[in-house]
Amino acid sequence: MNRQEEQILFEKIKTGDEKAFEALFRHYYPHLCLYATRILKNDSAAEEIVQDLFVRLWEKRKKTEIETSVKHYLFRAVKNQCLNYIKHNKIKKDYSQKFLAETESAALNDNFETHTELFQKMEESIAELPEKRQEIFRLNRQEGLKYREIAEKLNISIKTVETQMGLAMKTLREKLRDFLVIF
Amino acid sequence: MKTKHSIEKPGWDLVAKYLAHETSAAEQEAVETWVAQSEQNRRELQEAKILLEKTDYFYKLKRFSSKSAWEKTQQRIRTEVGVILPQEKQRKLFISTFYKYAAILVLAFLVGVAGYYFGIRNQQNGIYSEIISAEKQVVNQYILPDGTVVALNSNSKLQFPKKFEDGVREVTISGEAFFDVVPDPGKPFIINAGNAQVKVLGTSFNVNAYPENETVEVVVETGKVQVVCSEKLNTQETAEILLNPGEKGILLNSPGKLEKTKNTDANYLAWKTHNLVFENTPLNEVVWQLNKTYHSDIQIKGEYIENLVLTAQFEKKPVDFILNVIQLTFGLHLEQENDMYILSENETLNK
Numbered sequence: 045m046n047r048q049e050e051q052i053l054f055e056k057i058k059t060g061d062e063k064a065f066e067a068l069f070r071h072y073y074p075h076l077c078l079y080a081t082r083i084l085k086n087d088s089a090a091e092e093i094v095q096d097l098f099v100r101l102w103e104k105r106k107k108t109e110i111e112t113s114v115k116h117y118l119f120r121a122v123k124n125q126c127l128n129y130i131k132h133n134k135i136k137k138d139y140s141q142k143f144l145a146e147t148e149s150a151a152l153n154d155n156f157e158t159h160t161e162l163f164q165k166m167e168e169s170i171a172e173l174p175e176k177r178q179e180i181f182r183l184n185r186q187e188g189l190k191y192r193e194i195a196e197k198l199n200i201s202i203k204t205v206e207t208q209m210g211l212a213m214k215t216l217r218e219k220l221r222d223f224l225v226i227f
Numbered sequence: 228m229k230t231k232h233s234i235e236k237p238g239w240d241l242v243a244k245y246l247a248h249e250t251s252a253a254e255q256e257a258v259e260t261w262v263a264q265s266e267q268n269r270r271e272l273q274e275a276k277i278l279l280e281k282t283d284y285f286y287k288l289k290r291f292s293s294k295s296a297w298e299k300t301q302q303r304i305r306t307e308v309g310v311i312l313p314q315e316k317q318r319k320l321f322i323s324t325f326y327k328y329a330a331i332l333v334l335a336f337l338v339g340v341a342g343y344y345f346g347i348r349n350q351q352n353g354i355y356s357e358i359i360s361a362e363k364q365v366v367n368q369y370i371l372p373d374g375t376v377v378a379l380n381s382n383s384k385l386q387f388p389k390k391f392e393d394g395v396r397e398v399t400i401s402g403e404a405f406f407d408v409v410p411d412p413g414k415p416f417i418i419n420a421g422n423a424q425v426k427v428l429g430t431s432f433n434v435n436a437y438p439e440n441e442t443v444e445v446v447v448e449t450g451k452v453q454v455v456c457s458e459k460l461n462t463q464e465t466a467e468i469l470l471n472p473g474e475k476g477i478l479l480n481s482p483g484k485l486e487k488t489k490n491t492d493a494n495y496l497a498w499k500t501h502n503l504v505f506e507n508t509p510l511n512e513v514v515w516q517l518n519k520t521y522h523s524d525i526q527i528k529g530e531y532i533e534n535l536v537l538t539a540q541f542e543k544k545p546v547d548f549i550l551n552v553i554q555l556t557f558g559l560h561l562e563q564e565n566d567m568y569i570l571s572e573n574e575t576l577n578k
Contacts, residue, residue, distance in 0.1 A: 062301075069300060070293040077291040087290060088430055088449050092410050095300050099374075102304040132412050159284075166285050184247060185279065186286035191249050209247065210240025217278055224274050224281070 045071055050114040058105050065105075068114070069098055076122050079151040083126040083144070093125045119151055162223040169219040173212055180205055181212040236268070237261055242275050299407075303374050358385045360402070363522035365498060371398070374409040375416065378499045381522060382437070401438055405499050407431040408450075420445075423478040423485075426453040432470075433496055443478040446490045447471060454478065456485050494520070503541045503549070510535045513553070514570070521546040528571040532559060 045053070056064035073094060080090035097118070101108065110117045123144065170178060176198075183189045183197065184205075191209075195202045217224075237245070237258050244250050245258045262268050358379060360366045366379035373391055383402020391397075391414065399419040408416045408427045416427040420436035423443040430450035436443040445454050447470045454476040455467040468487045470476045475490040493504040497520045505513055511533040514525045523546045527533055535557050541549050550568055554561040560573040 062304075065304075066297060066301070069297050073293040073296055074288040074291040078287055089410075091291060091296060092430070095296055095303070098300050099303045159281075162281060163285050163288070166282060170282075181282075182286070185282055186289075191244070191247070206240045206244055206249075209243040210238060213243045213275065213278065214239040216282065217275060220278060220281075221274075224277050 047113050047115075054110060054114055057102075058108075060105075065102060072115075072118055075151075076118055079119060079147070080122050080126050082147050082151070083123065084129065089129060093129060094122060097121050097125055116152065119148065123148055162220065165220060165223065166216070169216055173215060177208045177212050180208045184209060242272065246276055246279050299376070302368070302370060302376065355386055356389050359383070367499065373411065373414075376407040378405040380404065380498045400434055400436055403433070403435040403437065403498065405431070405433045405496060421478070422456060424455040426455060441479060445470060445476040446495050447474055448496070452476075454485060501543045505537045505539050507536045507538055509533060510537060510553070510557075510570075513537050517546055517549060523568065524566055525550065525568040525570065528569060532557070532570060532572060
């Protein structure tokens with residue numbers, strides 16, 4: 045979704061078009077949640093904040109004017125809500141201006157629009173891996189388990205984990221090659 | 228054996244291992260030596276590294292399901308206070324039953340399989356509302372004035388004020404319900420359930436408080452929940468416990484004792500979700516669970532069958548589908564009489 049498409053979408057939302065609102069929601073939801081967890085380190089709080097934000101946005105859609113871009117608006121709103129949440133719940137952590145500024149600019153600069161296609165392809169490619177291989181790969185990459193831990197969990201040898209990880213990477217690289225731009 | 232300074236291209240298992248920081252010193256050196264050999268090699272490793280970074284990012288985003296979040300949000304944006312929403316699977320919407328306090332509208336609707344309805348009534352003072360589910364009827368989704376979503380198992384009653392005021396959201400439950408509470412730090416959400424008072428610090432959980440049961444059970448799905456024994460009978464006992472996801476709090480009504488355990492029942496929410504997991508479960512337990520979940524009447528004939536064990540998962544399947552699977556898996560005989568199913572040994576095959 046580029047900036048102009050977003051603006052058109054937002055105009056539709058203002059007229060009460062729920063489908064347009066859903067499209068905006070689905071497009072941004074995981075990204076905004078991920079951003080909020082970087083600040084809050086808490087998945088469920090992050091999801092609550094983002095959902096609340098969208099509910100309020102819908103309620104106030106007629107009055108909402110977006111001066112920058114929809115993307116900036118959403119990320120900024122999430123950040124403010126996270127800060128409120130921290131204040132409200134008296135969470136003591138280092139939320140220095142520097143940390144917040146860096147997190148925000150990283151989130152905004154992350155050009156995830158171009159990732160949509162990659163992630164789709166990735167979803168397919170991972171789903172096509174043999175079940176066991178998929179599980180091993182997921183345990184390592186998503187859950188951060190060490191090879192040894194995976195071997196214990198699945199009752200297989202570490203060597204098998206190594207082989208399966210290698211095969212998973214080989215396949216994924218072949219399938220996703222076109223998306224891996226090197227600078 | 229690999230030599231220490233191998234200039235061969237390392238296999239994918241070694242590359243993956245290297246990028247996962249799992250290599251031994253010798254292996255690490257082998258990869259790095261290879262990388263140092265040419266620009267081409269460096270790029271190849273870099274590409275692999277980017278691949279992993281992207282998959283990690285992908286997995287991180289996957290933690291957040293737009294689909295279920297949208298369903299929740301959609302409910303909320305469509306809900307004006309007190310309005311009942313048609314459920315996803317709902318087929319019919321109709322008005323039924325009146326309660327004894329006249330002049331009050333009772334809405335009922337069908338959810339999923341036929342025959343489910345529930346009523347809301349306003350009491351005469353007009354401050355409280357109630358949702359009541361009857362025998363064999365489940366209310367899949369009801370939205371409270373604050374946006375909190377409640378599902379009510381059969382034979383249950385939830386009482387709540389039409390408007391949450393005075394800095395607290397307090398409801399009373401008899402029976403079993405699942406709550407997905409909208410967080411509001413300024414307004415705690417409190418559920419009175421028998422002798423237990425459940426205070427919500429986070430989001431979603433299941434409360435089982437049928438008056439005829441000896442216990443009140445609270446199972447936490449997400450967030451944090453505090454359970455307080457409101458009628459302290461014995462001051463020696465714990466008066467309150469804090470529950471985290473996956474934990475279960477049990478209050479024994481007499482003698483007012485609070486306990487905390489891990490929730491081991493994978494099917495505790497099946498009444499709401501119709502998702503069932505069986506792992507080496509004896510068939511008599513499977514049938515008990517099915518009857519509880521679907522309000523069905525399934526019977527087993529024969530000890531041999533009772534002790535067969537089933538390992539299977541069902542996601543939102545109708546009960547006859549599951550019975551067919553069981554029948555085929557074990558080569559049983561299944562007959563249906565009105566609303567009753569009977570599983571028995573297939574005599575022609577076994578004798």
